[in-house]
Amino acid sequence: MPNYLIGVTGGIACYKTITLCRLLMKAGHDVRVIMTDNACKFVTPLTxxxxxRNRAYVDEFDAGLAPDIIEHIDLANWADEFVIAPATANSMAKIANGIADNLLTSTVLVYKKPIVFSPAMNVDMYANVATQTNLKRLAEMGHQIIEPGVGEMACQAEGKGRMAEPEEIFQMLCGDMPLEGVNILVTAGPTVEPIDPVRYISNRSSGKMGVAIAKKAMAMGANVKVVAGPVSVSLEGLNCVSVQTADEMLAAVKADLSKVNILIMAAAVADYKVSEYSDKKIKKNSENMSIELEKNPDILKTIASDKDVKQVFVGFAAESNDVRENALKKLDAKNLDFIVANDISREDIGFETDQNEVSIYFSDGTTTESGKIEKSKVAELILSNALKLYKAKNGTV
Ligand SMILES: Cc1cc2nc3c(=O)[nH]c(=O)nc-3n(C[C@H](O)[C@H](O)[C@H](O)COP(=O)(O)O)c2cc1C
Incomplete structure (x- = not known):
């Protein structure tokens, strides 16, 4: 079991590193932590x-240390793996330039193997040419950089700079990565079709299933992009394009389609939109009213003809009756490799719940039943089947 040395530097994301340490401990590793003085302003060494269950090291010149041990040398020699998370712009700048002015940066200079950096900072700090130059330099020195995620940050800015999720880092360090190098596009949530400035047509969908698939795929090593309607779950840590309407979702999917290896269409796309959007709020002048609707593009049907033989397409069928029959029709009409069907007439599964029970119908005529399980487990089942087909199509089995 490798010994893990974790460097913690002074950013808001310090709290995530507590979870990373817990995961490493639970997996049976011996874990030691070096904190910078500034990291101690966010989280205490005691935590x-x-x-x-080890001392957290902070002060390079701690009078309380055993005189026969020189900590930066001892820690570097003890560590089999060295991870710096969060890695601040400041500490990365120092390390990229060989500065050794605290226990962490001194230990880095003694350590002989590549170090894993998980940068975390405000979007402008991350984009700054100095930070980008330092990141490039660290990579050239042979270190591994875990790309930060895109999303809302503690400073309320949106963009790239969020520290990768601890589970994701743990998976990268310790887990097997069956989806490494595979590009996966997942659609999630409902679409919203405006009627007037205040009203819209939509579907009951939280986005939980799509997001669970995206997160699981990331943890399994895939390059994941999510095209999401207005979901009610957090998209934290995901590489995400936000859309509103079916037309926007179609455009976003099409834009990336040629790079995609596995497409998973988990979004609940509205079937219809209004024929004519009213840019003024519609008044309630009469007892009855009718709005003319027209069909939205069927995203999977539209792109079916562009499907490459090496790509795997997965669809969803949320049905309230004749589940099997309706799912099989869609499977065929949309040129899918498999379709994941669930019965939405049941209150205990499907939309807005944490559990699901699905039947998977494959294009070769076979079927798999999941039983009632957590959406994350359904995600695993879908991804493992998609991977099997992807490998078969790409000659990697
Ligand atoms: C509230 C607050 C949050 C901060 N968050 C970050 C951050 O996420 N990433 C970063 O690079 N710097 C952040 N900083 C700035 C660093 O703390 C600062 O550059 C410090 O010198 C880093 O020291 P260290 O690299 O020795 O830990 C933050 C500062 C404050 C006051």
Whole structure:
């Protein structure tokens, strides 16, 4: 079991590193933490000491240390793996330039193997040419950089700079990565079709299933992009394009289609939109009213003819009756490799719940039943089947 040395530097994301340490401990690793002085302003050494059952090292010149041990040398020699998370712009700048002015940066200079950096910072700090130059330099020095995620940050800015999720880092360090190098596009949530400035047509969908698939795929090593309607779950840590309407979702899917290996259409796309959008709020002048609707593009049907033989397309069928029959029709009409069907007449599964029970119908005529399980487990089942087909199509089995 490798020993893990974790460097913690002064950013808001310090709290995520507590979870990373817990995951490593639970997996049976010996974990030691070095904190910068500034990291101690966000989280106390005591928290890491309690989690790791080891001393958290901060001061390079601590008078309380054993005189026969020189900590930066001892820690570097002890560590089999060295991870710096969160990695601040400041500490990365120092390390990229060989500066050794605290226990962490001194230990880095003694450590002989590549270090894993998980940068975390405000979007402008991350985009700054100095930070980008330092990241490039660290990569050239042979270190591994875990790309930060895109999303809302603690400073309320939106963009790239969020520290990768601890589960994702743990998976990268310790897990097997069956989807490494595979590009997966997942659609999630409902679409919203405006009627007037205040009203719209939509579907009951939280986006939980699509997001669970995206997160699981990321943890299994895939390059994941999510095209999401207005979901009611967090998209934290995901590479995401936000859309509103079916037309926007279609355009976003089409834009990336040629790069996609596995497409998973988990979104609940509205079937209809209004024929004529009213840019003024419609008044309630009469007892009855009718709005003319027209069909939205069927995203999977539209792109079916562009499907490459090496690509895997997965669809969903949320049905309230004749589940099997309706799912099989869609499977065929949309040129899918398999379709994931669920019965939405049941209150205990499907929309807005944490559990689901699905039947998977494959294009070769076979079927798999999931039983009632967590959406994350359904995600695993879908991804493992998609991977099997992807490997078969690409000659990697
Ligand atoms: C509230 C707050 C949050 C901060 N968050 C980050 C951050 O996420 N990433 C970063 O690079 N710097 C962040 N900083 C700035 C660093 O703390 C600062 O650059 C510090 O010198 C880093 O020291 P260290 O690299 O020795 O830990 C933050 C500062 C404050 C006050």
């Amino acid at each position: 890491f000491e309690t989690i790791t």
